Amino acid sequence: MSNIKKDNHYVPQVYLKHWAIKGKILTYRLLVPHENCEVWKNHSPGSIAKHQYLYTYFSGSADTDEVEHWLDKDFESPAAVSIAKVVMGNPIKSEDWNNLFRFAVAQSVRTPAGLHQFIERQQKTLQNLISDTLEKSMAKLEDAVKTGVKLQASPSDDVENKPPIKVSRIKNDDGTEGVQVTALNGRKMWIWQLRHVLTYTIYRLPKYRWTILHAPPGMTWPTSDNPLIKICFNAKGEYYLDGGWATPGVQIILPLSPKHLLYTRLGTRPPPKGTTVNWQEASFFRKVILESALRYVFAADPTGIDVIRPRTISQEQCRYETKMWSDWHSTQSKEEAEYPD
Numbered sequence: 001m002s003n004i005k006k007d008n009h010y011v012p013q014v015y016l017k018h019w020a021i022k023g024k025i026l027t028y029r030l031l032v033p034h035e036n037c038e039v040w041k042n043h044s045p046g047s048i049a050k051h052q053y054l055y056t057y058f059s060g061s062a063d064t065d066e067v068e069h070w071l072d073k074d075f076e077s078p079a080a081v082s083i084a085k086v087v088m089g090n091p092i093k094s095e096d097w098n099n100l101f102r103f104a105v106a107q108s109v110r111t112p113a114g115l116h117q118f119i120e121r122q123q124k125t126l127q128n129l130i131s132d133t134l135e136k137s138m139a140k141l142e143d144a145v146k147t148g149v150k151l152q153a154s155p156s157d158d159v160e161n162k163p164p165i166k167v168s169r170i171k172n173d174d175g176t177e178g179v180q181v182t183a184l185n186g187r188k189m190w191i192w193q194l195r196h197v198l199t200y201t202i203y204r205l206p207k208y209r210w211t212i213l214h215a216p217p218g219m220t221w222p223t224s225d226n227p228l229i230k231i232c233f234n235a236k237g238e239y240y241l242d243g244g245w246a247t248p249g250v251q252i253i254l255p256l257s258p259k260h261l262l263y264t265r266l267g268t269r270p271p272p273k274g275t276t277v278n279w280q281e282a283s284f285f286r287k288v289i290l291e292s293a294l295r296y297v298f299a300a301d302p303t304g305i306d307v308i309r310p311r312t313i314s315q316e317q318c319r320y321e322t323k324m325w326s327d328w329h330s331t332q333s334k335e336e337a338e339y340p341d
Contacts, residue, residue, distance in 0.1 A: 004056055005065045010111045011049035011225055012072075014080035015103075018087055018257040019223060019298050020045060028297040028305060033315040040302050049225050049296065051112065053329035057188045060340025063333070067191055071106060075198070079103035086212055087257045092273065097210050100262055104228050104254045105202050105245075109194050113226035113294040117242075118193060122185045164188040164339035184339045187332040205245050208252070211270035213261040213277050213285075220258035220301045221286065224293030228254050231288055241292055253285055258300040261285065 019025050024042035055067040082096035083103075108114060164184035183189065215221050231251040232243030243250050246266070254262040261277075264270055271277075277285070290297060290309040299305060 004053075004063055005068050006052045006056070007046075007050050008052070008054035008056070008065075008068050009046075009050040010054060011107070011223075011227060012076045012080070013045040014076060015083065015227075015256075016045045016049060016223070016298060018083070019300050021300060025298050026300065026302055028299065028302065028309075029311065030293060030295050030297065030309065031312050031314065031318060031321070033313070033318040035313050039306055039311075048298070051325055051328065053332075054112075054115075054187075055110075055191060056329065057191055058333040058336035060337070067195065070195075071110065075102055075106040083256050086260050086262075092212075100254075100256075101208065101210065102198075102202065104252065104262060105205070106198055107228040107254065108230075108245075109197050111226050111294070113292075114194075115187075115190050116294075118190050119185060122189065163192045164336065166339060184335055186335055187328075188336045188339060206266055208264040208266065209268075209270050210262060210264045211275070212256070212273050213263045213271065213275055215259050215261070216276055216279050216282050219279070219282050219286065220299070221255040221261055222258075222289055222297055222299035222305060223255040224289060224298065225296040226292050226294045227289075228252070229288050229292045239288070241288060253289070255289060 016025055023044060025045060025048065026040050027043045027048055028040055029037065053063075055071070056063050056065045057067075058064075078099040079102065082092070082099040084090075085092055085096055086100075109118075164186075166182050168180050168182075170180045229241055229252070230243045230245065230247070231239055231241060231253065232247050233239050233249065245252075249266060249268075251263070251265045256262050287308055290305060293309065297305060297309065
């Protein structure tokens, strides 16, 4: 454990530093234990947007933090150079657009917000998926036995990243034998999904036309602990923020600095790079950036943010989340030991 990187920043420091003023970032906490808590507080980039052992998991014999290093090497570091070009106003090459796109996809899945969404989705669908898959597999196996056909294992494109699933033989109440499939819905399954998305799914996403939008004079873009936002509209013209990457007309935004916003709209040619959006559209983008935040907002100018997104005051919920993250590694590691690689 001594060589394991325990502080895992789910919003990279090299990204957050663009909101720093004299090395500190104004931070607004959306969940506080009591109303006397300071509304805005200065923090260094290294002290925020992190959890201990968020990406570290138990492989079966030891803890590994390979995912943390992989995210840094393949997503954060390349994007840091490209974001710096955007902020400095330097020319942006195709490689930079690709770096920014990859960074955006990573931020959509690697945050606690992404973790919560994934676990909730698995709680609703995983058991039915396992049951359906097992039923179909057993039917296929029975047909093969009847017909004498030898089944061939399907090749996997992700053999080094196996999901935490166990298949075991069981004896039924009537004395017959059966098969039981169990899956671990937690950190290791989330990391499996994260790696799959960033290794394979990312290359199957639609081709987006990206641009950089500027905030109008007198306004700045905040960012948050969940900075990638996908904006969709329904038939009634109402917007929602949980759309997919391929939803027709989806608008995808990611603040890159208080003045620069990465933007695309699927199926539409974007405005020219460097376009300053009007006040109405900028106000909408600022609003959804704040609405998308899970627990923290970071800003260069805090004006009006607490009005748009009031904080929640709950000592009980604060205690619950503090304990959850305090127990996170030990609880997850204990479960992961039952699902070795």
